[in-house]
Amino acid sequence: MKRKSFTFALTLILSLSLVVGCAKNNDAPSTSPSTSSTAEATASNGKYDKELTITVSRAILDTSNVIDDLEAKMLKEKFNLVFKAEDYSRNDWPTKTTLLFSTGDGPEFIPYSRDQWKSIEWMSAGYLRPFEMDEIKEKLPNYLKIWSDEEWDTVFKSTRFSDGKLYFLPNKRTIPVQNAWQYRKDLFDKYELEFPKTPDEMIETLTTIKDKTGLIPFVSPGNSSSPLWAVSTFFQMFGFPDLLLTWNSYVDPMTKQFYAYPLASDQSRDLLIFLNKMYTNGLLMKDFATATSDQTNKLIAQGNHVIAQTINDPSFMEGQQKTAAPDVKWAWVENFDHPTNDPNKTIYKKESYYSFWGPAIKQGISQEKVDRLLDYLNWAISDEGQLWYTYGKEGVTYEMKEGTPTFLPTMSTPTQAEGNKLANYGINIGGIGLGGFIRPYKDFDQTFNKTKLEMSEVIPTKPNYYGPIEPILQLSDADRKKLLGLETTLNGVRDEYWLKFITDALDPSNDADWKKFMDAADKAGLAEVVKLRTDAYNKANNS
The missing domain is CATH 3.40.190.10 (Periplasmic binding protein-like II)
Incomplete structure (x- = not known):
């Protein structure tokens, strides 16, 4: 999301499902209409006769007044699923959810997990269930179809945990440059x-x-x-x-040099x-x-x-x-x-193939619930699911014009702030939709993001323009925990001194003041952070 956007803007983007990112190969719709028809026929033959209730924890920006919970109706009609959701503000969500997990009451499904929140702690503690590769191939074919082999190899290496397993499903960005x-x-x-x-x-x-x-x-x-x-x-x-x-x-995009912690240098x-x-x-x-x-x-x-x-x-x-x-x-x-x-x-800001925003499932829930969730996720990433999560329900939030979905005049859009948001219809409140796991429907970027698509053509071809490289690190569980503790302290020192430099309490051009910062960073474990990160980078890129 971004951190530099304002809350109102972010709310609009997430609730409308305005996504960022990279689209390379395999951007065609991931399933055909016949796929969804087959799924509905299977459902009518009794696959989902038993209603399942699944507890869900959702991180939200703003509380939305739900006019008509279309998502709840869709889950019930298609999958006989009921999501019993608890919503928390994004600032409170990681702590609240960690507390629930630690007391044994953690949510069975998280639609929007992020590594820089508490997800790594949850993986390490065994709270989350891994997605095995054989399972992904069998149960989530629509998900794998959105990636080229090269993309998936990079994404898997970048998002796997220290045990080599994947505990959440990263989403695919669709626009290479948009900032x-x-x-x-x-x-x-x-x-x-x-x-x-x-x-x-x-x-x-x-x-x-x-x-x-x-x-x-x-x-x-x-x-x-x-x-x-x-x-x-x-x-x-x-x-x-x-x-x-x-x-x-x-990693410097020009020299390929790795910088372990440059904001304290x-x-x-x-x-x-x-x-x-x-x-x-x-x-x-x-x-x-x-x-x-x-x-x-x-x-x-x-x-x-x-x-x-x-x-x-x-x-x-x-x-x-x-x-x-x-x-x-x-x-x-x-x-x-x-x-x-x-x-x-x-x-310039070159988006990576993926973002760390994706669904996770609690360890220990029944296989019946796992299978139902995987069926739902496989549908959600299909052509039909992308259309639904991008535009909502035909006749209620959008209409078809010359074969193209078009938001109704009553709806807020990326170019019209006023109106109802998809969240007012229960859609994407917890980030499972666009901005999270699901890509935008094929017409969305062409309709609302033409300039950003142009950026993706123009900016990378300009002389001396470079997209930064996000490093892939491979840490053992022990080193990850050690690094997390060290960086919590070091980041606090960095923020303290940077604010002093910016607000003129200290002078960044003064050598004596600068030495105070570096001495404090050294005491906070800078050298050990640099070593751990450098070793993890070398391990990941030499294996």
């Missing part, structure tokens, strides 16, 4: 400004806008995992992946100097590290925020500010140029 810079073109045109090409130009341009308008040029909150998510937008300008707060390590110093200037010049909101999404959304609605690296459509950005700024006009940067401090190496 680029946008800006308030109305203000840039009014003051005859060009979108900046370098960090120094960024400071100069945004200072001009702030001085002339009184607006805060960049408004974005941190989040519970790290307050630095608010400023990770600017990582790519300095050659870092924007997801480095999640990855911690990365001299490599990150220029970035911190830039962020310090952004803050001290009033170009960042002052309380970015602690502000809530409601606070930032209020500032944006007042007209603040004039640049964004985002996946949202410009019309969505305009909708946030239209009341305060009737003439607002957001636009993608022409030719999708990125500001960079190195003209010989511009990092």
Whole structure:
């Protein structure tokens, strides 16, 4: 999801099922209409005569008023399944679900699991049931069809646990590149400004806008995992992946060099100097590290925020500010140029084949329930299932126009914020749909993401443009637990000192202040983290 988007935007994206990612081979629909017809015939012959109730734990962004629970009806009609769901906010969900597992009351099914939450703990503790490869081939053929052999090999190696098994089903991203810079073109045109090409130009341009308008040029909150998510937008300008707060390590796309923990190294110093200037010049909101999404959304609605690296459509950005700024006009940067401090190496966000968002099943539940869930998941990733989770129910949320599904005027869409969301019909509340396990239906990207598809053609072919490489690590269970403990401490030290540098409590250009940071990082186990990560990288890539 992304961390840099605002809660309102994320809610729209997830509830509408706006997905990100990579589409290479095998993007044709994964099943034919005859497949679903056969499944329904089988159901009518008694396969699902027995009603099964399955407990579900769902992580949600916002509570939705359900008008008509279409998903519950679909589960009952197609699979004679009843999902007994408990919903928690995303901030509370990992802790709440861990507590349930530890007391023996954990959910039987999780539609939306993430490794950077508690999933790794659950795998290690034996709470989750592995998906065996023979089982995937037999029970989930539609799932395997969405991957090429090369893609699946990479995905499996990247997402398997230390015992070599897969405990959740990663989803396939469908757009290789979809994140680029946008800006308030109305203000840039009014003051005859060009979108900046370098960090120094960024400071100069945004200072001009702030001085002339009184607006805060960049408004974005941190989040519970790290307050630095608010400023990770600017990582790519300095050659870092924007997801480095999640990855911690990365591989340089040009030199292929592995960097185990670069945000506690001299490599990150220029970035911190830039962020310090952004803050001290009033170009960042002052309380970015602690502000809530409601606070930032209020500032944006007042007209603040004039640049964004985002996946949202410009019309969505305009909708946030239209009341305060009737003439607002957001636009993608022409030719999708990125500001960079190195003209010989511009990092853009290249999506991986997959994301760590996928369903998981509790260890120890009955084989009958497992089989029913696998049948449901195999249908959900089929052509029919993708259509249902992308657009909902024909006649209620969408209609067919010239063979293309089209949302009804009453529905919110990626280009129309107002209206009912799919979540109002019980669809995708827990992230099983788009944005989670299920890909968008074949017409969705062509309808709503044409510019992002264009990005995927234009950006990778530009001279000196490189997509960062997410490293594959192979850790033993013991080393994983050890690394988790060390990084919890080290990440806390990193966040503490980075915030001091950004907010001018310390000076990142001052050697004595920088030494304080490095000494604190060393005491927090930096050297051991680097060794564990480097050894795990070498093991994974030499095996």
